[in-house]
Amino acid sequence: MRILLAAVISTLFACRSEQKVESETYPHEVDSLQCRDLYDSAKWYLYAWHCDVLYKPTSDSLVSKPFSELELRYSRFLMRHDALILSFNFIDNGEVILPGMTRDNVPFATAVGFDTRTREKIFKASANVYFSCKGDSLNRYVNPLQPEVIDFIKKNGDKLDPWFRKEAKRRKIL
Numbered sequence: 001m002r003i004l005l006a007a008v009i010s011t012l013f014a015c016r017s018e019q020k021v022e023s024e025t026y027p028h029e030v031d032s033l034q035c036r037d038l039y040d041s042a043k044w045y046l047y048a049w050h051c052d053v054l055y056k057p058t059s060d061s062l063v064s065k066p067f068s069e070l071e072l073r074y075s076r077f078l079m080r081h082d083a084l085i086l087s088f089n090f091i092d093n094g095e096v097i098l099p100g101m102t103r104d105n106v107p108f109a110t111a112v113g114f115d116t117r118t119r120e121k122i123f124k125a126s127a128n129v130y131f132s133c134k135g136d137s138l139n140r141y142v143n144p145l146q147p148e149v150i151d152f153i154k155k156n157g158d159k160l161d162p163w164f165r166k167e168a169k170r171r172k173i174l
Helices: 002-025 028-032 036-050 149-153 161-168
Strands: 071-080 081-092 110-115 121-126 129-130
Touching: 002 149, 028 036, 028 071, 036 071, 036 081, 036 110, 036 121, 036 161, 121 149
Parallel strands: none
Antiparallel strands: 071 081, 081 110, 110 121, 121 129
16 A cells, blocks of 8 residues: 555656646746747747847946847736737846846847737837837848848857757757
């Protein structure tokens, strides 16, 4: 009886630990809204839009590295009518990066809005400013995989943030 009880308990813990690993990959609300594809797309867009943009912190004038090397951490989501907004933060040494913390005060997008019916991106957001661009296929918003972005990813694959590198491999860029 004790052996059976021990087997049941260990099985329950094993099942539970597998579920925990899965839920650690995506935030709980992303799982509950069944929008993992939009979560991955939002991170991909943010990295692709900023991959070759240099981050120059005001706190250390010797540091200058592209945003593609920084962690992009999920912040929150917002549902507004048929729009889902997924917000992220670029992280440097465990701290959130704000535009005012850069030497050149360059605004950078940190959120992506999607139409939940069509699942298409409808805007990007940066510090309470929303941008939307249409038409021009040479625009990174419309088509993030511009030739210079692909070249940058290929040349810097070993330096990219681990998630960005893994996603570039999944999308067959690396």
